[in-house]
Structures are given as C-alpha cells and as structure tokens.
Amino acid sequence: MSELSKSKRYDSLDGLRAIACLCIIIMHIAANSNYSVTGYIYTDIIPTLADFVFLFMVISAFSMCCGYYDKVLSGTLDITEFYKKRYLKVLPFFTCLVILDLIVAFSKASLYEAIADVSLTFGLFPNDIEVIGVGWFLGVIFAFYMLFPFYCVLIGTKVRAWIFFFISLIMNYICGVYFNTGGRNIVFLFCFFMAGGLIYLYREQIEEIQWFITLPILILSILCYYIFEPGVIIRIIVAALFVIFAIGNGGIVLINKVFRFISGISLEMYLSHMVIFRMLEKTGLNIRFGNGLGQYIITCVLVISIDIAFAFIAQKVINYCIKRI
Numbered sequence: 001m002s003e004l005s006k007s008k009r010y011d012s013l014d015g016l017r018a019i020a021c022l023c024i025i026i027m028h029i030a031a032n033s034n035y036s037v038t039g040y041i042y043t044d045i046i047p048t049l050a051d052f053v054f055l056f057m058v059i060s061a062f063s064m065c066c067g068y069y070d071k072v073l074s075g076t077l078d079i080t081e082f083y084k085k086r087y088l089k090v091l092p093f094f095t096c097l098v099i100l101d102l103i104v105a106f107s108k109a110s111l112y113e114a115i116a117d118v119s120l121t122f123g124l125f126p127n128d129i130e131v132i133g134v135g136w137f138l139g140v141i142f143a144f145y146m147l148f149p150f151y152c153v154l155i156g157t158k159v160r161a162w163i164f165f166f167i168s169l170i171m172n173y174i175c176g177v178y179f180n181t182g183g184r185n186i187v188f189l190f191c192f193f194m195a196g197g198l199i200y201l202y203r204e205q206i207e208e209i210q211w212f213i214t215l216p217i218l219i220l221s222i223l224c225y226y227i228f229e230p231g232v233i234i235r236i237i238v239a240a241l242f243v244i245f246a247i248g249n250g251g252i253v254l255i256n257k258v259f260r261f262i263s264g265i266s267l268e269m270y271l272s273h274m275v276i277f278r279m280l281e282k283t284g285l286n287i288r289f290g291n292g293l294g295q296y297i298i299t300c301v302l303v304i305s306i307d308i309a310f311a312f313i314a315q316k317v318i319n320y321c322i323k324r325i
Contacts (some may be wrong), residue, residue, distance in 0.1 A: 009064060012246040015254025016235035020052035020059075021266040025273045025307070026300050027052075028134070033279065033286065035296045042293075044226075051230070052136055054192050055239040060141055061196025062203075062243060065149060065155075069200065079149070091120060092318045094267050097275060101131050104278075123186055125180055134274050136184045138267075139167060139172045143186040144193055155197040165194040172232055179315040191232065195240045203247060211250025218245050268311035276307050 010042040025048035030042065037043075045315060098117045102110055113131040116122045122129050123139030136293035144151070155161035168191040175188040182188070199206065218241040225234050246254055262269070280286045289295045 007234065010066070010247045010251070011260065012251030012254040013063065013243070014053060015088070015251075015256070016059060016242055016246050016258040017266045018259040019254075020055050021262060021269050022304065022320050023049040023052045025304060026268065028274060029098060029277060029300055029303060030296065032274070033296065034291070035293070036291050037293045037296055042296075048226075048230075049236055051238075052190055054189075054235050055242055056137065057140070057144075057189060057192040058196040058199070058236075058239045058243050060144065061151075061193040062200050062247075063196075064145075064201035065152075069146065069152050069155075072149050073156060074325070077149075082148075083145070086142070087120065087203045088322060090142070090267065091118070092322065093314055094118070094120075094132070094135065094138065094271060096314065096318075097135075097271055099130055100275065123184075126181070126185075128182075128184060135271060138271065139184050139291075140189055141186060147186070151193065151197065155194070155201060158198075158201050161194070161198050161201055165191065165198060169232070192239065195236050196243070199240060199243055201249070206244050206248050209244070209248040211245070211248065213246050214241065215250055217241060227273035240276045265308065265311040265315055268315055269307050271308055273303055273307045273313075275311065280306075 027046055030037075030046050031050075031267060040041065068082065087204070095118050098114045102114045110131050113122075113129045116125065117131055120142045123136070123141070123143035125139075128136060129139075165234065171187055172189075172191050175185060183237060191322060198267045218238075221234070221238045221241050225238050244249065277286070277299075285302060286299045287295060288299055
C-alpha cells in the first residue's frame with residue numbers, strides 16, 4: 001500500500017497486495033453473514049484469511065524502506081513533503097467514507113469517532129473505533145508513518161535491526177499478557193514492520209534465491225500455520241516468506257496487469273468494501289438467491305465488482321480535484 005522507489009520497484013508485490021486484499025474481502029463477507037455453508041474451506045480456511053493483514057504490514061514496511069530508508073539516514077528527506085504525501089494519499093478518500101458512514105448512522109458517539117478518524121491519529125488511541133471499523137489497519141499504518149524516521153534508525157545496521165526485532169517480539173508478548181492492548185496496537189504489531197525492514201536489508205541476497213527453494217519453504221510454513229496453533233512467530237514467518245518469495249526469483253508469477261490494477265486501488269478497496277457490503281444488505285441482494293454457497297459466491301462477486309468500480313472512480317475523481325486545487 002506504500003509507494004516504492006522509482007529506481008527499484010518490485011512489481012511482484014502488486015500481486016501480493018491484490019491477493020491479500022481480495023482474501024480479506026471474502027473473509028469479511030463470510031464473517032458478517034449467516035450463510036448455511038459447511039466444509040473445511042469455508043469454516044476453517046476462510047476465517048484465517050484475516051491474517052493477510054499482517055502481510056500488508058510487512059509489505060508496507062519493506063516498500064517504505066525502498067522509497068525512503070536511504071533518504072532518512074542520509075538526511076536528504078524532506079519531512080514536510082513526506083508527511084504531506086502520506087496525508088494526501090489516504091485522507092481525502094477515507095474522509096469521504098467517514099462522512100458517508102456518519103450520514104447513514106448518525107449519533108453523538110459516531111461524530112466523536114468520525115473526528116478521530118479524519119485526524120488519522122486514531123491508531124494511537126487505546127480504544128477501537130466503530131466508524132469504518134476496518135479502518136483500524138489504516139490507523140496502525142499511519143502510526144507507523146509517524147514513527148518511520150525513528151524506525152529507520154532502529155534498522156540502521158543489520159545487527160541493530162535484529163536486536164530490535166527481538167525486542168519487538170518481547171514487547172508483543174508483554175502487550176498481550178500484561179497490558180492487554182489487543183491486536184490492533186502499533187507496539188503489539190511492530191514486530192511485523194520490523195520483519196519488513198529486515199527483508200529490505202537482505203533484499204539483494206534474497207533476489208538471488210531460486211523459486212524452487214523458497215516455494216517449498218513457504219508451503220511448509222503454511223502447513224505449520226494450519227497444523228499448529230498460529231502464534232505471532234508463525235504469522236511473521238509466513239508473511240515474511242510470502243514477501244521473500246515475491247521479491248526473489250519466484251515473484252515473476254505474481255506480475256500481471258490485473259494484479260497491478262487491483263494493487264493500485266487496494267487501499268481504497270479495503271477501506272470501502274464493508275460499506276459496499278452493508279449497502280447490499282439493505283437492498284437484500286446478499287440473500288436474494290438463498291442462503292447457501294451459491295449466494296455467498298454471488299455476494300462476493302458483487303461486492304468485489306462494485307468495490308473495484310467505486311474505488312477506481314473515487315480515486316480518479318479525488319486525484320483530479322487535488323490537482324485542480
């Protein structure tokens with residue numbers, strides 16, 4: 001979801017973003033529906049697709065490093081321009097969604113939460129926000145943007161990066177067992193961003209790894225994820241191996257025009273897909289053809305199709321307005 005350096009762009013990451021975005025959408029549709037669908041894939045596999053959000057975090061950290069790591073450490077980064085781009089990239093579209101949600105279900109509480117939302121600082125709050133509930137990820141990502149110069153210092157050398165990676169794992173554990181921060185806190189999730197930074201530091205060596213080495217290891221890690229209780233370590237390993245496979249020799253399979261198009265609007269799709277789903281609920285189209293697997297597939301197709309069109313048009317209109325202003 002972050003922009004890459006013009007001098008080095010890993011197009012294969014577009015494929016990962018597109019796949020992760022689509023998987024999260026079909027997971028949310030299943031989680032917010034009451035379809036009478038059974039089977040291992042629907043009951044056991046689809047709910048776990050929520051963990052693709054961790055892949056987004058690793059990709060975001062790696063991508064940000066590609067674009068700004070050297071500039072931060074060399075002191076050539078224009079901090080004002082950096083944060084200006086971060087706000088302009090997400091704020092206009094997100095604000096439109098927040099206003100729409102506020103209109104649909106207005107209350108005093110939702111007004112307070114809407115104000116917090118459009119500040120883009122809600123990732124620093126201790127409480128979850130219900131207005132655009134899936135936006136919690138954006139709050140975490142923006143908190144990471146705020147910390148990015150400090151983050152670059154933490155991974156300034158490989159030794160230092162490994163030290164702070166293990167410290168971030170310790171903080172993840174402490175947040176869970178003592179502070180009860182929950183899984184949407186930047187400190188709790190910082191280990192995933194640290195993993196992205198480590199991959200960046202070793203990117204040149206990773207690019208030389210052949211796909212027949214990384215692919216079996218990736219498949220093995222996914223099997224371990226489903227066989228054993230998936231803790232933070234397994235989640236980090238799986239997400240990191242996806243990125244390693246993508247930027248390595250095997251990433252070519254993830255490069256195509258469809259994935260690149262979806263990747264370009266993946267943030268907008270992620271933020272708006274539940275709004276689209278709720279609108280389908282109000283029209284009854286989510287149960288128009290029954291309550292089984294066929295209806296679930298139809299709902300997924302409708303939500304994804306409308307979401308793509310809405311995200312694409314909204315992105316174009318907002319970009320045009322920003323340029324005019």
